[in-house]
Amino acid sequence: MRDVVVVGGGPAGGATSIALRLRGVPRVTLIDASSPDAVRIGESIPPDTRLLLSELGLWESFEAEGHDPCHGSCSSWGSDELGYNDFLFNPYGSGFHLDRRRFDSWLVRAAERMGVEVRRSTLVETIERQKEGGFRLKIAQVDDGGGGGFVNARFVVDATGRPARVARQLGASRLLHDLLTFVYGFFPPGSGGEAPSLTMLEAVPYGYWYAARLPEARLVIAVASDPEQLRDDALHRGGVWMERLLATKHIAKLLVPGAALEEPLTVSNAPSARLDCPAGPGWLAVGDAASSFDPLSSQGIHKALQDGLSAARAITAYFNGDGGALDEYVASVGERFDDYVRNRAHFYSTEGRFHEAPFWARRRGETGPPRAAR
Structure with a gap:
């Protein structure tokens, strides 16, 4: 039996796997169904993401990857002219424009070097909770080239992105805000x-x-x-x-x-959404599986790495008998999403030139609670 099976090979899954190994969890498996040729939209990360990469022991390796620098942003938002928000005086330097395909692959390789068992081109078909504890996952090769079967785990992490495939099989629901x-x-x-x-x-x-x-x-x-x-x-x-x-x-x-x-x-x-409960006995969700943000926030990768570190803390505390560890994780995910919703609403409110246009009127109307996603 594996201690933890992480389902999903994106940044959240890779970071969680690495953080678990750093905390001494011995048997960690990462199941990655993604195709090397899949389209991955480029993404920028803010300068302070280097703190998370450093905590994962990856900053020097990341620097060596040579991603292009991002010196900030400019926008015509609330004004016909461009306003600038640059990183010139940021204490952490510039951000980065990521080559997502290369970044994701690098993170999985880093997990492998840390002793994580990586199963590439593998998907989880079903997951069942076992009476004696833990879970049994039925897996299959994406290319039907063999290698299917079952994996048993004490704990499961859903890092499948916005679909939250594992969490939804375990009874969680996705709440859509926008x-x-x-x-x-x-x-x-x-x-x-x-x-x-x-x-x-x-x-x-x-x-x-x-x-x-x-x-x-x-x-x-x-x-x-x-x-x-x-x-x-x-x-x-x-x-x-x-x-x-x-x-x-x-x-x-x-x-x-x-x-x-x-x-x-x-x-x-690009939904702004969260799970009604991003953790339960023996499992939790990270990254976009737990909550997804508007790309305007430029927080997708940062949030994924942050969740990986937080999840590893919660899981190791759970293994050590801390009954409140998962509740604390749930609370932190909820508080962060609430902060995001408030900040997002404020940002959209600063654009007043198109007050009557349906798109902007709808953004101003975001006052109710999230609704269940179909």
């Missing part, structure tokens, strides 16, 4: 001239646009809006999307004349 849909476009090197080292936001009546650099001078640009508005305006169609992009005041200037998408648009939902 839902945005993003339509991403990727531009090849040279499309944006000198790719910006600052992320850029530009509010528009139907939502907002976002732009950031990717590795090798590529550029990602996305529009965020309500799912219904994107559908009604056909913003998932390349021609319409590009027409709206070129009509923006600031982000359009990032592109050189004639710049073209290097691949079809990618559509992705």
Whole structure:
């Protein structure tokens, strides 16, 4: 029997596995169903993320990976002109634009070097609580190449991201606070001239646009809006999307004349949501499985690493007989989500130019409790 099985090979799963080994948990298994070729949207991390990487013993290794620096952000939000929030005087230096595929793979390899058993291209089909304690997980190879069977664990961590597949099998429900849909476009090197080292936001009546650099001078640009508005305006169609992009005041200037998408648009939902209970006897959820934030917060990776460290503390305390350890973890996840909702509402309230537009009116109406997700 394994001490802990972590389901999910993203940043939250990798960080949890490493933090458990640092705390002396001997038998840790990480089950990773992701494909090496899966599309991973680039993401920026703030400067203070280095504190979490240092606590995981990974800062020097991360520096050696050579991710591009992120010097802050600029935005046309509440004003037609750009305002700047740079990291020039931040005591922790710059942030970073991550190559997500490389970052996730690096974190899993780091877990493996720490003694974590990694099962790649493996998914969990079912999970059952055992009468004698612990769980039995039925696993299968993603590529049907064999290697299925069962794994037994004293404790299970759900790091499956927004679907929260493990937690929902164990009876948890997802509560939806708000839902945005993003339509991403990727531009090849040279499309944006000198790719910006600052992320850029530009509010528009139907939502907002976002732009950031990717590795090798590529550029990602996305529009965020309500799912219904994107559908009604056909913003998932390349021609319409590009027409709206070129009509923006600031982000359009990032592109050189004639710049073209290097691949079809990618559509992705970004819910602000949390589990009704992110932990229970013998299990807990981390990262986006526990709670997911609006990408505007730029907290996805930071939150994942933070959860990994917090989860390892809670699990080791639970193993040592602390009956309140999981309750404390649940409380911390809830308090952080409540803080996020308040900060998000304030940030959206600072955009007053499009007061009557449905997108912005809906953001102002976020006063009720989260609702159950379908």
